[in-house]
Amino acid sequence: MESKVDALVLRTANYGEADKMITLFSLQKGKISAAAKGVRKAKAKLAFAAQPFCFAEYVLASRGERNTVVSAAATDGFYALREDIGKFYAAACVTGLCDALLLDGIVNEELFLRAVSALREMCEGDEAAALIGFFLHALALSGYEVQLSACAGCGAVLEGRCWFDAADGCFYCADCARGAGVSAVTVRTLQGCAAGEAGPFPPEGKARAVKLLYAYLREKTCAAVKAVDEYLALLGAP
Numbered sequence: 651m652e653s654k655v656d657a658l659v660l661r662t663a664n665y666g667e668a669d670k671m672i673t674l675f676s677l678q679k680g681k682i683s684a685a686a687k688g689v690r691k692a693k694a695k696l697a698f699a700a701q702p703f704c705f706a707e708y709v710l711a712s713r714g715e716r717n718t719v720v721s722a723a724a725t726d727g728f729y730a731l732r733e734d735i736g737k738f739y740a741a742a743c744v745t746g747l748c749d750a751l752l753l754d755g756i757v758n759e760e761l762f763l764r765a766v767s768a769l770r771e772m773c774e775g776d777e778a779a780a781l782i783g784f785f786l787h788a789l790a791l792s793g794y795e796v797q798l799s800a801c802a803g804c805g806a807v808l809e810g811r812c813w814f815d816a817a818d819g820c821f822y823c824a825d826c827a828r829g830a831g832v833s834a835v836t837v838r839t840l841q842g843c844a845a846g847e848a849g850p851f852p853p854e855g856k857a858r859a860v861k862l863l864y865a866y867l868r869e870k871t872c873a874a875v876k877a878v879d880e881y882l883a884l885l886g887a888p
């Protein structure tokens with residue numbers, strides 16, 4: 651049986667002489683795997699469809715649980731992500747987070763659209779800000795929303811140095827002070843990225859914001875995302 655899906659490549663692995671197994675995040679079927687045959691041969695027509703971050707319409711032949719890529723038409727290859735190491739790693743964080751948060755075969759249209767638009771934003775603008783915005787949405791869609799607007803203790807507007815309780819995903823004001831201290835620049839960066847503000851945001855704020863969100867994700871899910879560790883190292887995270 652053949653079916654068509656709009657999908658983003660999350661991960662690829664070589665197998666056989668010239669084949670790849672690709673993990674796709676599809677709009678219609680959620681996370682699925684598919685064999686891409688012959689794509690490692692020189693001049694393979696479908697080579698592009700088995701590259702990280704490829705966003706394409708895939709025609710899949712399915713037999714039981716097994717899918718094979720029959721053809722693919724590129725929607726967006728996000729090529730700018732391959733030409734800049736920072737953008738490349740930030741994009742790998744987006745696909746890595748999707749991979750970690752999605753269960754096989756569970757449809758999540760909103761996360762899919764958020765991932766595609768984050769990659770688009772990364773091509774054109776500040777990749778760290780796009781990643782932080784995406785990270786916050788991905789956490790919220792997985793049931794781990796981070797409350798950034800008001801102190802969870804007294805309801806005061808959050809500004810200046812705050813506290814973050816990673817057990818419940820809540821920020822606290824200086825008077826309520828629960829959890830670990832978070833610098834004012836980190837809080838401000840998280841709030842700005844959540845609101846989709848254009849920035850610019852200070853590098854230190856961005857590095858610390860990614861680090862805080864990743865620590866929170868790990869606290870909640872134990873999911874390790876290698877790309878986030880690599881990106882944090884690249885940012886020189888404290």
Ligand SMILES: [Zn+2]
Pocket residue numbers: 801802803804805806822823824825826827
């Ligand atoms: Zn408070």
